[in-house]
Amino acid sequence: PVVAKKYHIIVASMSTEKEARQMVETLKEKGFKGASAIIGGGKKRVSIESCATYAEAQQTLVEIRKNETYKSAWVLKH
Numbered sequence: 001p002v003v004a005k006k007y008h009i010i011v012a013s014m015s016t017e018k019e020a021r022q023m024v025e026t027l028k029e030k031g032f033k034g035a036s037a038i039i040g041g042g043k044k045r046v047s048i049e050s051c052a053t054y055a056e057a058q059q060t061l062v063e064i065r066k067n068e069t070y071k072s073a074w075v076l077k078h
Contacts, residue, residue, distance in 0.1 A: 005050035007057035
């Protein structure tokens with residue numbers, strides 16, 4: 001069975017859904033294949049990676065934050 005990945009590493013919040021989707025495409029071009037747009041509750045967030053467990057998300061977050069561009073990344077449970 002497919003495991004739901006409900007923990008998302010958020011690297012940006014955008015004003016519009018279009019901006020969020022454009023950033024996802026940019027991230028995918030940079031090699032972040034797990035990038036996705038999380039749209040809901042009036043928010044348009046960009047996830048660089050999604051994880052099945054909180055522990056996995058925390059570990060991934062540490063790695064993502066090593067990149068200066070994503071220093072302020074955080075985990076969203078969705």
